[in-house]
Amino acid sequence: MSGDHSHNDSQIDSGSRVNDSHKHKDKYKDKEHKHKDHKKDREREKSKYGNSDHKEFSEKKHREKERIKHEDVSTDRHKDKHKEKDHRKEEIKPKKEKENGFASPHRVKTEPDNDHFYHSPKSLKRQRDNDETEFKPKKIKLENDRVDKKGKKRKQDEDIKPKKTQKNKKGEVADGKKKAKKEPEEKWKWWEEERATDGSKWRFLEHKGPVMAAPYEPLPSKVRFFYDGKQMKLAPQAEEVATFFAKMLDHEYTTKDAFRKNFFKDWRKEMTSEEKSKITDLKKCNFNEMGEYFKAQSEARKAMTKDDKLKIKVENERLLQEYGFCIMDNHKERIANFRIEPPGLFRGRGDHPKMGMLKRRIRPEDIIINCSKDSKHPKPPPGTKWKELRHDNKVTWLVSWTESIQGSIKYIMLNPSSRIKGEKDWQKYETARNLKKCVDRLRNQYREDWKSKEMRIRQRAVALYFIDKLALRAGNEKEEGESADTVGCCSLRVEHINLYPEKDGQEFVVEFDFLGKDSIRYYNKVPVEKRVRTFFYTSILNKHLQELMDGLTAKVFRTYNASITLQQQLKELTSPDENLPAKILSYNRANRAVAILCNHQRAPPKTFEKSMQNLQTKIDAKKDQLSDAKRDVKICGYKKAVERLEEQLMKLEVQATDREENKQIALGTSKLNYLDPRISVAWCKKWGIPIEKIYNKTQREKFAWAIDMAEDDYEF
DNA sequence: TACGACACTTAGGACCCAACCA
DNA sequence: TGGTTGGGTCCTAAGTGTCGTA
CATH class of the missing domain: 3.90.15.10 (Topoisomerase I; Chain A, domain 3)
Known part of the structure; x- marks a missing residue:
């Protein structure tokens, strides 16, 4: 040592x-290397599917x-x-x-x-037929699919036997067409259904493939590039890479040595031999006109008419509808990222040795498509081919490609709201x-x-x-x-x-x-x-x-400690007589405790000081109003007005406290990744807090399972 | 058993846009 | 009505952990 x-x-x-x-x-590797015990892994995979159903024990404390x-x-x-x-x-x-x-x-x-508290893990066990070779949806269930009610929760041993198929189970594919229309609001409750136990992730998958990055549009000739003070016309390939740099001129990255060095090295690879022989020093490159051009473009975009903005919105919506969903096992599911990452300069975090390197353009020939054999396969853009068409239902991804910086694989996968x-x-x-x-x-x-x-x-x-x-x-x-x-x-x-x-x-x-x-x-x-x-x-x-x-793995401790801390803090901090804003402050404080534990940070918002000042001004004004009103109440008896002002003042003060305490702390990461949502749902139910105060729409979609299943006495 | 490839989760920052305010 | 603010969404980097293979 x-x-x-x-x-x-x-x-x-x-x-x-x-x-x-x-x-x-x-x-130390020799002694402490990773072990693989496949048999054990397989066993674990099996048993993993069945954990305790908290519902069964919610009475027990x-x-x-x-x-x-x-x-x-x-x-x-x-x-x-x-x-x-x-x-x-x-x-x-x-x-x-x-x-x-x-x-x-x-x-x-x-x-x-x-240990008796935790029951055998049967209840979450769900199976699909392994031998069903032709599983083709005859009817696609949209989010508003109807699900047969079978009581609030599945019973402990209800799913011991493998169900024939989803369609049999619900009887919908055969005869349920009308039912589906009857209750369009009802969302599909996948958590009430059985799970596969054979390691397969799906039985049917169909999608339209990715949206490719927009092709490069060469700069108008009025936008010039200068080398060593002299104008120089770059060929499209080198020009495109130059624009990546030009777009970042205001960014601190472009002042960093490593960034400049890596960029220049990769840029030169894109140059014609003539360009390469001329352009030998990045310091002599003047990208200012390019930079200005992009700034002007972004200004113009902001200044667009409502109509033009609407057109873009409509087009985005169309793309979303066309490419943003897939069909997985009878259900239409939202895709998380359906766009191929566009080319650009790599922006690693911290002191990244590869910052500034060229992230090259991904072509259809780089892309692997994964879908069902018997689905309608996504078509590559005209005149191109996919790298590969795969039908692997042991993985969850729809599209993958290898990026050019680390050589790692990137994926297109489903949205967190998906089953x-x-x-x-x-x-x-x-x-x-x-x-x-x-x-x-x-x-x-x-x-x-x-x-x-x-x-x-x-x-x-x-x-x-x-x-x-x-x-x-x-x-x-x-x-x-x-x-x-x-x-x-x-x-x-x-x-x-x-x-x-x-x-x-x-x-x-x-x-x-x-x-x-x-x-x-x-x-x-x-x-x-x-x-x-x-x-x-x-x-x-x-x-x-x-x-x-x-x-059990190391990261389970983070999840466990985060969730148990939230639960504990909520118990400690919530007092029954607090009003709604105060309760929400308590929730945020409990959430904050976890964020601090997990070291989730954010850069303080640029306008933080100013916005705090503004809030303080409002508070001061409200205080003045209140003392005026209190004076008046003696004369005129406007008690209601005083109460209203007091409440308003309280809200503002709570807001200020919350914001101050949150200056450098990011709550979102723990909320999204570490906190068992059932704890939050139970807390909301217990105190009559609308779930919307804790989870926004996207979060409610992600945690729909928890919102549906957790009661006010849920214990993590 | 060692290792690289692969799959998937976790993460902070950029960007967008609607609500709010002067 | 224009500017500001902040929440929500998008983007993609950076982790963890598993699996297959030699």
Whole structure:
């Protein structure tokens, strides 16, 4: 271990190790490599489909037995090691404990109830026939499909036997045409139907293929490019790439060395040999006229007449209707991204070594189409061919291609509101709920493992402890130089942590300071249990986790801890006598607690200070009005007016608090990806909050399953 | 068992547009 | 009526985790 950890030596156990350099990773690979046990995987795949149906147990309550608070003692502004984004991080992460008793990162931990609480996973088990070779929809059900009512929830053992087919089950394909028309408002409740158990993702898939990027339109001749002060006409290929740069002139990217270097290198590849011999220095290139031209175009677009704007809208709508939906297993489903990514310059995040490289244009010849054999296949644009036409129902994607920067595969897939995504999401939260029932056992075990004689085990246990306690990401290995230098729990290196036997009056403090996903800084100082002063594990934990609980991986801890924190915070923060805005503030605060835990940040809005000022002005004005009204009430008795003003003032103040607290925190990511929506739905039902106050339309579509199935007593 | 390819989820920022306000 | 604001949507990068193969 050659790493520079001398500053920590006094605290570091002789067996300890933080990944000290990429070079040393390999050393550990031999021992801690990933394991594959296919048989086990298959078994897991099977059992995964059946998790507990919470409905069955909603009567039973979990008792909170233990609450471990990990206060965040960190308030220090820290070193300017990381620039840019770091500053915003700096201000939000080391939050002091707030009035709601919440400190970042907040932990609320509960003990598992007895295992009987969770029933066998039959209830979610659904099957499709495996032997049905010809599954062709005779009737396509739109979103407004009618679903036979069979009570609110499926019963525990109702689906043990495989249903013949969806159509048989509902009897709709054969005879249900009229029914479908009768109740057009009713949405398809896929969550009341059976699931495939054979690993297939669909039985029938038909779509129109992707919308290709618009072809390049050469610049009008009046828009000139100058090299070394002299006008120069570029051939279309080089010109197109030049316009990518010109469109970004106002962006900071174009000042960065790596961006310029990568761009210039790739641009030259697109030049004719004559252009290549002339254009040898990016500094001598003048793209200003191009830049101005695009600015003017965008201004013109903004200034278009209503009519012209409407025409564009109509055309977009037409494209959406034509390409934005597919037919999957009898149902029309929305596609998430049906457009092929247009060419441009790669905008990696953080200090990305490939920023500025040319993202080349994707042609039909690069595109793989996936659909049913017996569907109407999408046609490539005239005179072209798809790279491949595939019929793989073991995957969910409709279209794929390989991008030119990292060589990774891009996909067109379905919208979050689709059955295929919803089922997976539901299952994710069920796995997290399974973790809830054994989390204490796991916690006891990793604490035991800290004492292990084997360094490997100690490292693994400490990594798990931090993944659990701090909701860190796993931190998979990455190829050096291929992307920004970011890390997660298992790829932390010595320079990312400091250990203090005592700091700010606390014993055993670990200070984390590293760039995580998207180069978002993670800064945190945490007091830890004594034994945890030392070691980190450098390789994949998931094998171990899999042994501890079926379906358990490192990221399940994030989901679990996020959801349990929301539930706990909602209980703590909601007071029955609060009015609606105050309750929503409480919800947002609970949501915020999770966002802070998961380190979800955003750049403060550019107009933040100003908009806060405006709001304050309004508040002041309202206060004046109120005191005037209070004076008048004595004379004229307009009590109602005073009450109204008080309420208005309260609303404004709540709004200001909420906005201030939210300055650098992004709530959306946790809401969309980590919080079991049934917790929010139950909370809304319990307190009579309209669900629209918590979820917008898109979110309601995504979480339709949860809105339908969760009652006010749902327990995560 | 090691590794690369692949599939899919999670993520923040850009952009658009409707509501609101002066 | 024009400008501003902020929520919602789109975009696509950047993660996690699994699978197939040698």
